[in-house]
Each structure stands twice: as structure tokens, then as C-alpha cells.
Amino acid sequence: MSLLPLHLLGSPVLRQRSHEVGAVDDEIRRLLDDMYETMDAARGVGLAANQVGVTRRIAVVHADEDRFEMIDPVILENDGRASAEEGCLSIPDVYGDVSRPERIVLEATDRHGKRFRKEATGLKARAIQHEIDHLDGILFLDHLSLVKRQMLLARYRREHKDETGFIKEVQAESAGRE
Ligand code: CO
Secondary structure, rough: OOOOOOOOOOHHHHHHHHHHHOOHHHHHHHHHHHHHHHHHHOOEEEEEEEHHOOOOOOOEEEEEOEEEEEEEEEEEEOOOOEEEEEOOOOOOOOOEEEEEEEEEEEEEEEEOOEEEEEEHHHHHHHOOOOOHHHHOOHHHHOOOOHHHHHHHHHHHHHHHHOOOOEEEOOOOOOOOOO
């Protein structure tokens, strides 16, 4: 397994719609292993494939003590509404309150090529929706008001003005997750 470099805000791949996977092969399973490892090292609750430069509909989630991959995910049902703070490994140190459906039913393919369904609420439901957004080229910033988004973006650009390029190496860490 290996850690994959993360694409940060500004990388065009974060704005692309990712392609369906269909059949799951060893190459996809290898990518999943690397994505889990990268998510853990970066201490995220989720990671989408385009965040590591691969425009396929694949994401991994580790939220509320549930750890799973979603390949070609779709949301079958959603209801309720909840607002909570979100962040994103591709937009370091930026957080904002996002309103989303509170409960969802997910359908996706697992690493063995089997379709499964999962009901989720709270943080897990939020993480699933955040990752599926990534697969459609959507970032959590897009859900904020224009004023709030521009404020956060201006601060982010100020804090990252000395960085060149949009790719960040993830360091292996033994510390606990956030
Ligand atoms: Co994200």
C-alpha cells in the first residue's frame, strides 16, 4: 500500500464529474487500499478518488465507527434537514456549516463487486453526501452563501499564497483521527 498525494483547491480534477466504474478489478481494489491508507494518514472521515487525481466514482468513508467503500454510489432516499460544520482534506483549515438531508439510504458497490444498501444519519450521512458531491465536482464551499464562501476563499488564498501547485504529499502519522 502507499500514500497518495492529495489534490487541493484549485486543482481542476476536483471540479470534474467522475466516471462510473462498473466491474471491480484488482486495480480498483489496490486504489481502495491506498485511499484508506491516505484517508487515515490525513485523518479524514472520507476521501473521494478525484482528491487523489483519479476521476472514477469511488470514495472511502470512516465515520461513526463504520468504515466502508462506495463504488458508483447513489442516494435512494433522503429526508430531514440538518446543519453542521464540514471541512475537506482538499481545502485545509477551512470549515463552514452546511445544510444537508439528515437521513439517507445509500446504494453502492463494495470491493467484491456486490451492490449493498446502507441507511445513515448524522455524521455518516453527512460524510457520504460530501463524498458523493466530490464525484460530481462539487465542494462543500458550494453549499455556503456567496458572502460566506468568498470570505473563506479570500482567507484560504491569503494563507496559502506561498504554495505552488495544487498537490500535497500526505505524511504518515501515528496520531489518532480527528
Ligand atoms: Co472533501
